[in-house]
Amino acid sequence: MSKDLVETLWYGHxxxxxxxxxxxxxxxxxxxxxxxxxxxxxxxPLPVPVVVVGNITxxxxxxxPLTARLVQLMKEQGWRPVILSRGYGGKSEExxxxxxxxxPAGVCGDEPxxxxxxxxxxxxxxxxxxRGAHHAIEQQLGDILICDDGMQHYRLPRDLELAVxxxxxxxxxxxxxxxxxxxxxxxxxxxxxxxxxxxxxFPESGQSIxxxxxxxxxxxxAMALEPxxxxxxxxxxxxxxEALHNRGVRAVAGIGNPFRFxxxxxxxxxxVTEKPFPDxxxxxxEDLGFHRGEWxxxxxxxxxxxxxxAPDNAWMLTVEAKLSEPFEQHFLERLAACSDRSVHHETERxxxx
Numbered sequence: 001m002s003k004d005l006v007e008t009l010w011y012g013h014x015x016x017x018x019x020x021x022x023x024x025x026x027x028x029x030x031x032x033x034x035x036x037x038x039x040x041x042x043x044x045p046l047p048v049p050v051v052v053v054g055n056i057t058x059x060x061x062x063x064x065p066l067t068a069r070l071v072q073l074m075k076e077q078g079w080r081p082v083i084l085s086r087g088y089g090g091k092s093e094e095x096x097x098x099x100x101x102x103x104p105a106g107v108c109g110d111e112p113x114x115x116x117x118x119x120x121x122x123x124x125x126x127x128x129x130x131r132g133a134h135h136a137i138e139q140q141l142g143d144i145l146i147c148d149d150g151m152q153h154y155r156l157p158r159d160l161e162l163a164v165x166x167x168x169x170x171x172x173x174x175x176x177x178x179x180x181x182x183x184x185x186x187x188x189x190x191x192x193x194x195x196x197x198x199x200x201x202f203p204e205s206g207q208s209i210x211x212x213x214x215x216x217x218x219x220x221x222a223m224a225l226e227p228x229x230x231x232x233x234x235x236x237x238x239x240x241x242e243a244l245h246n247r248g249v250r251a252v253a254g255i256g257n258p259f260r261f262x263x264x265x266x267x268x269x270x271x272v273t274e275k276p277f278p279d280x281x282x283x284x285x286e287d288l289g290f291h292r293g294e295w296x297x298x299x300x301x302x303x304x305x306x307x308x309x310a311p312d313n314a315w316m317l318t319v320e321a322k323l324s325e326p327f328e329q330h331f332l333e334r335l336a337a338c339s340d341r342s343v344h345h346e347t348e349r350x351x352x353x
Contacts, residue, residue: 010181024176038154049338052158054151054318056184060256062198069321071263080142085112087125089280096135098124105305129156154157159338161192221327233310245269250290254281284301
């Protein structure tokens with residue numbers, strides 16, 4: 001759907017698709033049946049902590065940058081994290097698949113390859129995240145698992161859950177698919193450990209966020225995505241994001257919310273020609289046309305799919321998730337508690353925290 005259509009149908013006032021409400025009842029019944037079945041068949045807790053980053057809305061919310069930041073935090077504490085992913089948009093002949101720098105995005109998916117390159121830690125792709133988790137453990141790839149976009153994959157046991165939202169869009173009209181953007185009812189937030197609002201201003205010192213979308217939760221935190229660098233896709237040359245000021249760019253984006261990316265470029269002072277594509281779009285050379293004098297700028301997620309045919313003036317804008325110190329401290333405390341409860345394989349691991 002186009003931006004205007006999505007904003008009107010799901011994120012505008014009222015519920016224009018209300019006549020489809022019986023389908024939401026069917027959607028909820030099917031989803032709840034699958035959830036109960038998965039929970040009944042759920043495996044025993046895994047011998048390493050499992051963190052799940054996800055959302056209950058359709059569309060992009062910033063899960064992958066948050067995953068990358070959490071991986072960085074884990075590494076700083078001595079953990080050896082492994083990222084689990086479904087690998088949406090990729091198609092491999094066999095799973096589980098360990099992602100390497102040379103793995104084509106068309107095989108592993110764009111987000112797993114992006115996370116592998118950005119974090120340098122093992123990434124295991126498998127539509128069956130539990131099978132992927134067992135592979136990571138059996139191959140001794142690390143000592144903690146973090147699943148990017150796995151809240152609804154209930155077969156995977158988890159110790160911590162983080163639900164991420166685009167703060168500006170919120171929960172839209174609050175209705176389930178197809179009337180609204182919700183994958184699960186709002187009361188699902190009562191069961192998660194952290195609610196993360198991407199784009200919410202950071203509270204002043206001493207303040208906290210107590211409610212979101214009518215739900216009271218003890219751990220609601222703000223997150224900001226900050227541009228960190230411009231990287232030339234072919235040469236690897238880097239420039240500061242400020243190099244975009246007053247420069248004409250053709251911006252292409254095949255992500256869940258491309259207009260958030262375009263707005264970021266405009267905030268950096270770029271003169272932007274927007275070219276949105278569907279999420280996980282398989283780019284072709286003809287998609288990257290530009291006018292003389294323009295730079296071609298894209299997200300890191302899209303750039304991994306354009307290696308090999310991107311023009312010399314193609315750049316990716318990398319971003320980093322900025323989180324509050326109270327959140328990071330509490331997250332690490334909860335992680336340490338999970339570690340204390342876990343039963344570990346092999347030899348004694350390094351002390352965390």
